[in-house]
Amino acid sequence: MEYSPLNPDLNEIRLLTLLPDDDGNSSVGCILDHVSLINPPEFAALSYFWGDQAITKPIAINGITVPVTANLESALQHLRAKGYSRLWFFERPYWRRVWVIQELALARRIVVHCGESNADWSRISKLVALYGEIRRQKLGPEFSTCGIGYMEKLLSFHEHASNFRPLSFLEALLRSSGSLSTDSRDKVFALLGLVHDSRLYIPVPNYRQSVEDICLSMTLSAIATTSRLEIIPLLGSGCDSKTRLASWIPNWIGVEQLSKRHIGQLIEYLRTPQNEENSKSRLNSKHSLLSTTPVDSGWSLPKVATGGTTLSIKALLIDAVDGLTLTISEAGDDPCLEHLRSQSSYSNNPYPSNIYPVSNFLRTLLQDATLPNNFALLGEPLSFLFTKSLLLAKKLREHEQNWLLASRNLVVNGSSLLETTLRYEQSYGRSFRGYRDGYSSHSSLLGTSSCQAEDDMFQALQSQLSKNMRFMTTRRGYMGWVHTRACQGDVIAVFENCEVLVALRPRSEGGYLIVGDAYIEDVPNFGQPASFQSWTEIEIY
Known part of the structure; x- marks a missing residue:
């Protein structure tokens, strides 16, 4: 079956209407129309899992027989038998579909169907809340793996949207950890319609971009928009990344690989509005060494060569890792x-x-x-x-x-x-x-x-x-904490406009790889020796 093109000027969508079963035994028939979202009719969304493509059944769309999977045909049969022409359908084993997050958050009325049974979403919400309380009280191991934790995340998306509370992209990314999608890029794209700062990371979604290009453009866009660099030590893929990403680029698509602690920490840094006086105040309050960062001197954005992923950035190399404990x-x-x-x-x-x-x-x-x-x-x-x-x-x-x-x-x-x-x-x-x-x-x-x-x-x-960090000592005799990837000889550095100390891995062929974040207890005159006071432009791969 061929679809007629939608009119983008009218912001059209396709709407499927189920036809009644006159003899009680006919196959599913429906009509596919175009409607404009400028003045839309009443409709509801059907969310379903496509299922095994080898097992199909016929339905009629505009008089044309079209094979669909048994999952979809069964859902339409049940809905038509109940007298519904359109309804939200949410199949229980597939709560983790990433697009369900958006569908659930934006729906005005939700009815959940499982087989021939159905329930209003308000009842599902109360059940999730009850089981969540049981799980928190640790009343039984049978509640530890029943998926309630993820369902609570879905509820939070719906509550945020229903109450018109702003949700940041990083918060949405953290909550959607564990979601599934056929196209890995959807793990990011499916969240954009739910967050207030989507353009900070992805101005325009583009399925023609590879995963690597999407991660690169998201990172550069976030740095340019916020004028902050904490994203690099906190979320960078790191020196032992199994992806094709440079060590400083976060794997936004593989959200499960991102540290929840680091995402939460970055959310806190970005939550405070960025301005010159505020930056100086926060830097001084965090660490006297970090107050040397020239946030008020017109810093320039890190550079990436066209077509490449090597990052040129100003850094202050202050110490090196010596002793380390286990995590x-x-x-x-x-x-x-x-x-x-x-x-x-x-x-x-x-x-x-x-x-x-x-x-x-x-x-x-x-x-x-x-x-x-x-x-x-x-x-x-x-x-x-x-x-x-x-x-x-x-x-x-x-x-x-x-x-x-x-x-x-x-x-x-x-x-x-x-x-x-x-x-x-x-x-x-x-x-x-x-x-x-x-x-x-x-x-x-x-x-x-x-x-x-x-x-x-x-x-x-x-x-x-x-x-899960390593306690460390440095060659200058200081104590601190460093990312679990660290090893002896890694360099501790400060980046411009970054409130987090950075651990770097020197490369034998020149330049550095990102290891992760670090912490050294603030002491007077930590960064005073002249040999550590020269801001140098380094390359990170």
Whole structure:
């Protein structure tokens, strides 16, 4: 059957009308019309799965017999038997079709059919909410794999659209993780009609573009529109990418491969409007080193040669990775110490002498997340309370204890963490109980007990370990965290207009590959040596 062309000036669509079954036993008949969306008639959408193309049944369209799959023919038969001419149909095993997201979000009335049964969407929504609550309360393992988590995502799309709440592309991408499509490009294109910032990433969808070209153009468009570069260290495909993408280009099509943590982090960066004063304020609040980024000096966009994917970008190369721990997911009953064996014997101690050595470790370990009030006053006893409990693997779950087992001998400033803690304690001639008593005697200043302060810190540590990063030391003697792909010798760098430290992998043939994001605890004068203060244009492949 040949379709007559639609009139784009009238914004036409094709509308199928089911004909009644006069004798109760005839095959499906229907009429295919063109209607304009400028002044559309009442209609409903039928969402279905095409099914096995080898199994077909005939239906009549405008008097012409057309073979369709048994799935579609069966759905039309059931709907016609109920007296419907048009209806939304949603087949249960195929909730994960990516186009269902748009169909569900934009529909005004939804009826879900399964076989000969049907239910209004409001009933389905209540059922999903009930099962979701059961799943959260962990009342039974039978609810852990029933697909309720994904159904809750579908509900959120519908609720956003129904309440006219704006949804960003990154948020939609995160929620659609796990969706399926025959054409992988639809995993992006199907979301564009639902988000307020689609033109930031894809001004015009183009099915003539390859997946690689789409990912490249999306990344360049986002950088040009936002004037920010966090997208590169947070979502870049990385140095070990199994795709044909350059290491700095995110695989937007393979959303399952993108880190949910990194997408969430990027959403937070982009949520605040970009302007000169705000940028300087945020950079200074995040890290004194990052405040050297010339966000107020008319930065120029990174360059990509026509027809290529090599990125030319300004960077400040500040340090290099030395020692690394395992990630929490790598630590097992018999953890491998390969990363620790490769650590060099650097003994640099760049931290100011007025900061307690163990406090440096503590601040870095927690990324300064939940240090109590007046920590500067009581940091020494509190540091030892927490750190010694930590090194004794108290209050930790088994996989966290395994991580500590592999990490406790990490060399920092010439000594292992365990040696540093014990030697410093002995030099002061204080017992572990003495530190606890010293803290408790001033607990009124903090408004919390020593046990509560420790518990808060352990919760912060568990949250930090769940990010699955590697704890690291650098050649200049600093401590920090780095992406799981990191290895010894990777370079730590700062990009213009980027609030995230970047780990780079030097290439033997020149240039760099993106490893991922990094974190180094902020300390005074970190970036002052002249050798690290020259902004250099580098190439990233």
